Amino acid sequence: MGEVELSCRAYVKMYLHACQFPRCGVNGLLLSRCSPAGGAVCVTDCVPLLHSHLPLAPITQLALTQVDVWCSQTQQRIVGYYQANASASDSSPTPCALKIADKITEQFESAVLLMLDGSKMSPDYRVPPIIMYERKDSRWILKDKHTIMLRQWEETQAIASQMLESGDHLLLVDFDSHLDDITKDWTNQKVNSKIEELSSPVNGNI
Known part of the structure; x- marks a missing residue:
């Protein structure tokens, strides 16, 4: 498989998801x-x-189905899976992560599995805390880490830190939270807009 490029938006949202639930395992889909x-x-x-009961198959299947429908409506596709384990010192894929990633490869053979390394997620860490x-x-x-690209890493890292410090990470809605309150938007348009605003040339980024 060739190169994988990770956008600022994708990284920041994964980072904020893990920071919002620091004592839980979290997971999500890459688009x-x-x-x-x-x-x-x-x-x-x-x-x-999700941020609770990650191995719970029925909720995962419901989420996959809804995200797949939304992707077909917005000209996107699911190309991978991410997870951060509850223990910061453990960044190994769990059976749950492998199972979901396997399912994604049935629809997209070049799918990737990304683990967030909790031990390297401090704002001043010099390299992206990801294992792919x-x-x-x-x-x-x-x-091969040389085939993984995260352009403008310093700017992306600064945006993630700024949103965390300002409390904007609390705006992020995962599918778990949406099931608790269906008025909450799991597509996270507010967060997307905030990231775009912070990454605009006007603000000196990107």
């Missing part, structure tokens, strides 16, 4: 608006799913 060219995958967005896997010969193996 793309681009058709892969030459094996490359551009992750342009993500949908935060790809599927080869029916197994998930570590992806």
Whole structure:
């Protein structure tokens, strides 16, 4: 499989999801608006799913179905899965992560599995706290880090830190929270707008 590019929006939302529920495992889906060219995958967005009972199959299946319908309406597709484990020192894929990632590869063979490394998520850490896997010969193996791109990492990191410090991470809605209150928007348009505002050239970023 070729290169994977992770957008500012996708990273910031994953980071804020993990920060909003620091004592829980969290997970979500990675989305793309681009058709892969030459094996490359551009992750342009993500949908935060759960912060409790990650292995609960019925809720996961419901979420996958609804996200898939929304993607078909917005010219997007599910291209991967992310997870942060409850223990900051544990960044290994769980059986739940592998199972969901396997399911995604049935629809998109170049799907990626991304684990957030909780031990490296401090605002001043110099490299993205992500560990990415790809599927080869029916197994998930570590992806070559030289094929993973997160452009403008310092700017992306600054936006994530700024939103956390200002309390904007509390605006983020995962599918779990939506099920508790269906008026909450799991597509997170408010958060998307805030990230776009902070990343505009007017604000000196990107």
